[in-house]
Amino acid sequence: MKVLRDSFIIGFLFVFCFEVQAESESIDLTLLQNKPIHLSQSMLVLEDPTNSLDFHRIKSIESNLLFQKIPTAKEAFNFSYSKSTYWLKVSISNPNQHSMETNLVVSYPRLKTLDLYLESKEGVKYVPSGYSVPSNKRPYQSRFFVFPIVFSGNSNTNVYLKVNSPNAINLPVQIWKQKSYDRHEIDDHVIQAIYFGITLAMIVFNLFVFFILKDVSYFLYVLVVISTSVAIAIHNGIASEYLWNDSSWLDQYAINLMISIVLILFLIFMRTLLQTKIVLPKFEPWNWFFVFLQIGLSIAYIISFDTFIKVFVLSHTVTSFWILLIGILCSIKKQRIAYFFLLAFAFLFLALIVSTLRALGYIPTNVFTIEGPQYGSAAEMMLLAFALADRYNTIIKEKEIAENRVKLNLERSNLELEEKVKERTSKLNQTLSVLRRDLDVAKKIQENSILIDPKLRNALKLHYRYLPVTEVGGDFFDIIHLKDSSYRIFIADATGHGVHAAMITMAIKGLYDPIKEFELPPHKVIEIFNEEFMDNFVSLNSLLTAMIIDIHTESKIIEFASAGHPSAVLIQKGNLKLLPKTGRMIGIKKQSHYEKMEIPFGTGDRLFVFTDGAYEAFNHNEEEFGEDKLHQLLLETIHLPLVEVEDTLLKTLQNFQNGPDRQDDLTILSFDL
Structure with a gap:
């Protein structure tokens, strides 16, 4: 039965081939330079529509099989979508005395089966490849199929390729010098x-x-x-x-x-x-x-x-x-x-x-x-x-055209509005009185939002002043008892002042309240706060400085993180230490990083936390009071109670300005540690 089956296959292949048996051209490796040699013009092809032949059977009956040469193949073979198995054969000689390292490359990645057989005087070497073989098990890691081959000196080697794939079968077969192909792969x-x-x-x-x-x-x-x-x-x-x-x-x-x-x-x-x-x-x-x-x-x-x-x-x-x-x-x-x-x-x-x-x-x-x-x-x-x-x-x-049209319409509207201004002025005055009443309500709401529990004030020996420029302001602070002997202080200053800044402080409170009791270090809390602010209020085009300070009274450690906020002042034994900025302002960029900072303190130390209104005061000559004068005043009043220190500061600022009203909201928190 096996003999009959082989005879049938041989007969079938004989009919299938349309040329007489062809002899493959031998490739001389002395011609191989920096450029590759395309093997398709020199290779012979055998189509096996039954997909039953293996290498040993081909070798045993090779003299009776008709390998054919495909004259239309120049750089590659193209068998399109075919269910047949194709066998390719070429003879490669190395007349040199020294061995030559080469790479046989099939630069088409969608071939399911691509097996290599090398027949030389040393015997037959079999190398399986194709995408059915995991890339880490192929002879060479590449986006194409690459077979490293070393041809011995004075040798003649028959190279066979067995190809089968459900995808289109394209076979651009090249042989490279190994070093040239390595350079080609880099390029x-x-x-x-x-x-x-x-x-x-x-x-x-x-x-x-x-x-x-x-x-x-x-x-x-x-x-x-x-x-x-x-x-x-x-x-x-x-x-x-x-x-x-x-x-x-x-x-x-x-x-x-x-x-x-x-x-x-x-x-x-x-x-x-x-x-x-x-x-x-x-x-x-x-x-x-x-x-x-x-x-x-x-x-x-x-x-x-x-x-x-x-x-x-x-x-x-x-x-x-x-x-x-x-x-x-x-x-x-x-x-x-x-x-x-x-x-x-x-x-x-x-x-x-x-x-x-x-x-x-x-x-x-x-x-x-x-x-x-x-x-x-x-x-x-x-x-x-x-x-x-x-x-x-x-x-x-x-958009520019639309804006120009709007501008023309506005100019025409202005003429009409001027006529209506007088009759509406009285109505505006009435509205103004209503707004004043609303501002008074807003002021009370804001003051209630920063009320501190008397127990906390006593525990931290806290005194504070909150002085907005108008009825409402853009400063905000919050103090809570975390757990055990730890307390968290939060202070923020929105850009600007007045109603706009006051609305921002309400947004700050709404964002801070859900996260203020997180058992995380200050820099992590402030990073979360920045993310929440960017997600919810970036459209307001508003920035703010903020600072979170954790006071651990038992371990005598202060942890803090500052988002562009003025440096808090710690006075220890007559010396002044600053709690500096550890990151950029809130509202500039998402995923901002803030450094973790901590500083020890001792009994009798003083801590002052404030907004920039405590030193950004200008006199008639446009001279600024400045941080240096503020720091000097805090050192000079170290012997005074905290309430008197704050009174002295306010009086000094008033004398320095000598007439002009304050330009910014002012908040100062003072602690005897």
């Missing part, structure tokens, strides 16, 4: 790094623009760029080298599925960017038809790969034609942005067509048809970025 990684670096820059920049303008076109563009770059990474083997290295399912299915995702996102992006629902309303149902076509074929493709693969690949071309057609029609309607879109997609379309035709076997496999999609996607990505930049400029111009 290749630089090119890939540049491409994906540009991609990342485009993603980050357009995400930033999206968050500023809230224009969904920029977000869709980011999704298109991400999906396209992932498709390119799968196409050129980067994904299987770095993202997954042992998933034959993804290697088989991922590229066509990702192309469908790219096309779906491109269709949605096109609808938004070109406003096809308004410009081409009759074509709108067809846009959704192609979206659902890609979704449906993706599902069918996963269910039955062999049945739908060619239809699936063909649908990519048809959908691309449709997107190109919509771009042309919008350009005919003289949509400015459509010109950029059409030119950008033309590059991607050309790259996709080239890739599809190569996969189906209609055009040869070479460097251009393999690397073309990556260059096409790079051009498409840059041109679409120009399109969005032009859209941004258009938005700015439209």
Whole structure:
């Protein structure tokens, strides 16, 4: 039975081959320089449609088999989608006395089975590869399939490759000097790094623009760029080298599925960017038809790969034609942005067509048809970025036109308003009295928000002054008992003063109250507070300084963190120490870092915590009182009770100003430790 089966196979292969038996050309390694030698013109090919032959059987009956030479193969073989197994054969000679280190490279990453057999005088060496073999078990780590081969001196070696794959079978086979290929790989990684670096820059920049303008076109563009770059990474083997290295399912299915995702996102992006629902309303149902076509074929493709693969690949071309057609029609309607879109997609379309035709076997496999999609996607990505930049400029111009119109309308309105001012003045006066009453209420509310429990005041020997410039101010403080012998002091100063600053203090209180009892060090609490403020009130365009101080009376340690707040003063044994800033102001940047600081204190020490109103006082000559004078005053009054120290400070500030009212809110907290 075995003899009959072998005879059947031999007969079948004999009929299948259309040329007489060919002899392979021997490759002379002395011709191998810095550039590779393409082996496809020298290799012989045997197709095994039964997928039953192995190397030993081929060798045992080789004289009866017809290996054929394919004259159309120049840089690579292209067998498209085939269920057959292909055997490739070439003879390589090394007439030199010294051995030569080479790399046999198949620069196409989607081959499931790619086994190498080396037949020399030392015997037969078998090296399995292909994406069915995990990358860490292949002979060489690369995005392509690389076989390091050392050819002995004065040797002649027969090289066989066994190839089988459910994907399109493309075989660009090259032989390199090992050092030359190592250099080539470095250059290749630089090119890939540049491409994906540009991609990342485009993603980050357009995400930033999206968050500023809230224009969904920029977000869709980011999704298109991400999906396209992932498709390119799968196409050129980067994904299987770095993202997954042992998933034959993804290697088989991922590229066509990702192309469908790219096309779906491109269709949605096109609808938004070109406003096809308004410009081409009759074509709108067809846009959704192609979206659902890609979704449906993706599902069918996963269910039955062999049945739908060619239809699936063909649908990519048809959908691309449709997107190109919509771009042309919008350009005919003289949509400015459509010109950029059409030119950008033309590059991607050309790259996709080239890739599809190569996969189906209609055009040869070479460097251009393999690397073309990556260059096409790079051009498409840059041109679409120009399109969005032009859209941004258009938005700015439209805004300027609108602002000019508003300005003209305002000028006309001003004339009308002047006539109404007199009659409304009396009403405003009435309203002013109401506002005064409201301010009095607001003042009481604010004063109640900073009331300190008398027990805390006694425990900390606290005296304080809170003096807003107007009825309400922008200073805020809070003191709580954490646990055991630990107390937490919080002080903040919003920019400005008056009602606006007072409203900010209410926001501060609302954010601080839920987190003030967290058993975290001050710098962590202030980081959380900054994050919450940025998330909730960044639109207010307001900044504030803040400081959190934890006093541990049992361990005699002060922990603190300062967000740009004036340095608190600790007086120890007649010496003055500052509790400096440990980070930037609240409201400047999310994820700000604040240093952890601590300082020891002893019995009899004094601590003064204040806002900048305690020293930012100016006289008639625009001279500032300043921190140095404040520090000197605190040292000179060390013998006085805290209440008298504060009275002395207020009187000194008043004398220094000599007439002008205070320019800023003033808060000072004084502690005898």
